[in-house]
Amino acid sequence: MDDDDYWNTSETKAKAFSFDDDVLSPQEILAIGQKPYSGSGEEGILNSSISNIKPALVPISSLVSSKVLDLLVLAQSGKDLKETKSEPEETVAITLKRLVLGRSCSLHVHRSLKSKTELLDGAVAIGDGNAILTVVLFLIQTLNKKLVYELLSSWPLALSHYIGNLQSEGKISELTDLLTMLGRSPDSAIYQFQHSIKNQGDNVDGLLRKTNNLLANHFNQPGVDAHQAKMIADYVKLLEWQSFAKKNELNNKSALECLAYCCKLHWSEGAGNMMSPLTVCQRQQISPLQYEWVVLNVQANLNKWDIVESLFTKKDWLGRTTLSSHIPVESLLARLSELRAGARLLATAVNTVTNTEERLRLAHKYKIHSVVIETLAKQKDRAALTNYKMTLNPQSEEYIYAENTLREPRTCIASQMLNL
Template sequence: MADDDYWNTSETKTKAFSFDDDVLTPQEILAIGQKSYPGQSENVFTSTVSNAKTTLLPLSSLVSSKVLDLILLAQSGKDPKDKPEPEQTVAVTLKRLVLGRSFLLHTHRSLKSKTELLDGAVAIGDGNAILTVVLFLIQTLNKKLVYELLSSRPLALNHYISFLQTEGKITDLTDLLTMPGRSPEAAVHQFQHIVKTQGNSVEGLLRKLNNLLSNHFNQPGVDTHQTKMVTDYVKLLEWQKCANKTELNNKSTLHCLSYCCTHHWNEGAGNMMSPLTLCQRQQVTPLQYDWVVLNVHANSNKWDIVESLFTKKDWLGRTTVSSHIPMETLLSRLSELSASKQMLATCLNKIHNSEDRLRLAQKYKVHSVVIESLAKQKDRSTLTNYKMTLNPQSEEYILADNTLRDASIKWKN
């Protein structure tokens, strides 16, 4: 019987497969090879393991080439309806990649094609495209070769560095930066990773950072500022270990200073928990010290400590302000902390420029300073209008009224 006649028999039609809709299972494919037809002996397709010789017929005698193609497609797991994927050029691949469409990277097998992909992604400047191509190169090329390609393409290198940081792949990041001679930068990334991942274990952190300090930061070529930063942090961890306070573990220097100001303010210099001792040990600047002390004691309503720290008496007995905090910044913070008008006035009088003093006095509603400033400017008209904004019979209203009546002032309007 001819092939076409065989496939048209009723028995075969009943058991036939629709290659347009179904994917053949391995069992179904095997059944095709085992199916006999009239005129064929039962043992034609039998293979006996014990026999050295096996009689086999060509597969093309059983099925047509079209059916064979469908069988192979079914074995691959692909949808028979799918069209063959055309080979994509570098330009087409990059375009589809940037537009978010399906793309084929595996068609680019040569080093030249892969390099063109990388250069094209860099030229476009799309971060996702660059990272996708770089990861493809990492998977398909020698890692050293990829690092060499990235070293001459800073944009691609920085995207990959950011990726490795995010993924916490510190070993790969170190290798990547060490190859082009960026070991100091690799050391900084290791420092950041250790601090981020170690948790609150001070002893474990100390051990790792001391090792990092001796093996990387104390090497030639490392920035001295970075080495000092790590050294100071190690010293802080040693202080935290001695303090033995879990709430201080792996906290910043200023956080520890705030704790000392709150709980050990009266400790004498030389005592480990004294704020002054910590400042000296960690080289806290006077500006940082003033800011922490101001916030700690003002928030605790200990204004007597704040005033004793920031106000002094000069040799004429006048109260003046002594602070390393810029005056406008100090005024703003004192106002936010609800400092007294008297203290605000003391700070305002420290400002030598009369225009700035008047502007800030009006901003923070320190009426006594506004009235005094307008009187010095002999601006009767503005002072009169300002008096009308005050509460009648208040102390400020009476001060403004008495100032306007002062005959010794030669008003200019």
């Protein structure tokens, strides 16, 4: 048989591939799966004669992918293929649920202003900070900023989260634009002031220039909170003083820390000197209570109790030593005890308490034995004084004083009062 005859025979045609149509019909694919897999050569003939052995079938999955099979089954069912490509509609509720659960979702399917507003409203109602911030940032990306700022003015919680985000990322220009557009210029100035302090470092002169500009351009304007304006003005004075002092250890320090520095190293300076503690108090309007508290801690830690006593005690017209302090007595006693002040100073402090029971309670609490003994003697409570004497170390000064008071109460009390 020549080549032309080979290609034209019907037997050959039946076995040839059809190049006109590369796609098999569903029936053809299913037929392929049902064909028996015969062995090769004589073994296949021998095996076919054994009636109790079923022929092996080729799995259809080895010939066609599962995706194609699904499409074939769907085609035979008569359903439209386009229906399978559509996904469930991404509603606002579904998006919010995914945001709260931390699942991936696309906010860009929400294109209308109504849908975006509902997203923000829903996130605020849920109260989830991450969801709120995600929605706000989405609105910033897809809407006019002015419109977003107007929306945020209706949702204070969302506005608060967005302000915090701008602060943490250092986007001060955007923050000031937002607050200015919302009519909150004083808040904008405060944020600028905080940002300057945080980022200026140890450059006192640079911080002084920026703060002066803020004071002139924002805090000295009508309508600005008077307390805020005074606070900034006082801070400018502190920066001016730090610039004069030229001490790196004083940069970025508070007024009280600067006062403590002067109490430690410039205590003897006169009031006219810039480094004098009194000058610092006057310039920064430090209250008498704050001044006394700083002096107490600095001088006591330096073990200069003579300075502490001269500050907190004075003599009355009878020559008795009395306490003179703006610090509440109990707070002063607690701190003096912590600093290990002498018994005489503690006794002077507690004796200023006029209520007898309260004075006795404080004297017991801080173990001011002389005051306990005197108070019990004045109450003529001999039994209580005897019991208290038994709690003291024998032959100690306090023990002897209690014993003498039991014998001659009036003489001992008068003598003790003169010593104070």
